[in-house]
Amino acid sequence: MLNVDICSTSNGRTELLITSYRCSGRIAQAAYIEGLHANCNPWQGSQSERRNFDILMSYFNIHFAITALVSIAFWRFLVRRKSKRLLSNISGPPSPSWFKGNYQQVFNPDAWGFHEFLAEKYGSMSRLHGPYGTNTLYTFDPKAMQSVLVKDQDVFEEEDGFIKGNLLIFGEGLLGTLGHQHRKQRKMLNPVFSAAHMREMIPVFFEVTHKLESALKNRLQAGPSTQEVEILSWMGRTALELIGQAGLGYSFDPLTDEESAHPYSQVIKELFPTLIRLQFWQFNVLPYVSWIGTAGFRRRIVKMLPWKDLHHVQDMIDYMYGVSEEIYKMKINALNAGDEAVALQIGRGNDLISVLMKENMKASKEDRLRDVEVIDQSGMARILHLLSQHPEAQQKLRQELIEAKHLKDGHDFSYEDLTTLPYLDAVCRETLRLYTPVTTVTRRARRDAIIPLLRPIIGMDGTEVHEVAAPNDTTVVVSIFNSNRNPDLWGEDAGEWKPERWLSPLPKALLEARIPGVYSHLMTFLGGGRSCIGFKFSQLEMKVVISTLVEKFQFSPSSNDSEIFWQMNGVTAPVIGKDNHPQLPIRISLVN
């Protein structure tokens, strides 16, 4: 039995105090929350009474936790029954396990084949088995994606595990918030990602990319003239320096040689491949345990668990947090010191975070721009890998760049040049279509909803299904991968890398389908209120880096090329054979 008192704290807040607690005939009195209530209800008992009270409070916590778990289990049982009934007409693969359902088949580094199988066998809407006997929908139907990501985006929110995981990893940035708070943050950040602001950043982009060019040139000039280079690291370092200078006004890396790499780029390279191994637990266990105890208590528990990947992620988060603290303090100090100090900073105060701060908008240290360099490094490295395997496309692109550069008397391209070079644009689009770095996103219905379909599917009972009733709590996996290579929309050659497809009119079926993506009939950067805010930044970065490198260097496959395998992590990453550490060797030499 609990007795509760109301008490006012010195800062005017009202708190509920447990003043006595009866358990197994024993009574503890006058509980108070240490420190907070020193002025209103101090502990007056002896130390041993205090100890007893602490023990009783632990019982109370356990009672509370058990009651909560039983209630959640019962509620989930009811939801599951309803979901089973409503979704029973949607076909899908059998479940290999009650505990994990099809989860591990959909989310693992080698899941490409399973995603292809789902599309071929069940079409653009299917039912999967989720963990603990739950149901999940898997879709790439254009109208269904429009409904889930755009029209009913308030119903289909990010999964709790995604938000909780991002909160722990990246803090309260865009990826860690929901609803009103997310919309507010997004509105605040939109102007700094506008085309006008991107245009101003072009000189910074070229400055950084020329450093990369010099480093590779110096290496080749020192001999031998053709060398195998781990290009993923160089792309990661360049992407980090670009987001550092243009996004945060901070220089991480002088990009001179292998030794000068900042440890942050290594951390970020390892983060996503490690996270995919924890994803099941992040999405299906973390939401239920993240509220237990204090942050310090949870840290101690994590330390005690014999779990290498979890410890690795914890260390990486700590490191990233330390670096972001350092950058944030530096920015605050420069702003407080006035305009001169700001002008002396990297990016001269034109970086995204300084612009936010100067405009008196609340930009917290949590508004880090995701660890986006990892997505960009994947995109840029993939383009170079494909060009190395397609020498004719590489030569065609180089020719376009050399001719355009000639017309500019060798000066760097402008924003307009970069947006209008047709083959460069076609290579970027085609790579982002066929090899999307982010392959799926998941959402969870926060209330019952109807998901309409553009193309009806055949239900288990043989009838045509035009819409799906998704009960509250249904998880929906949106397949970016299958939408971007849907042969019904892109044609029979949808699975081939053909930049030329972008140089002629796109198929009528694709245009009529109205793909809800923000970019070029693709879902690569998603659509709706949670689409990628940095997609223009990413386009520009890609074009600056690829145009500079392809003009000056020749790329060919490494001797290990046949062993290179792109893992389907949260963000795709190349590895060699069974080695889990991302890397992409490629042969390079100077043009001419």
Ligand code: HEM
């Ligand atoms: C090839 C490169 C990139 C790809 C494919 C990509 C893709 C995506 C996708 C699919 C999402 C939605 C994630 C979800 O809802 O689960 C997203 C969100 C986001 N992206 Fe990107 N991104 C890229 C580069 C960038 C860059 C360069 C930036 C910043 C400079 C950026 C900033 C963000 C942010 C802040 C979000 C969260 C948006 C929100 O929740 O409102 N991304 N991105």
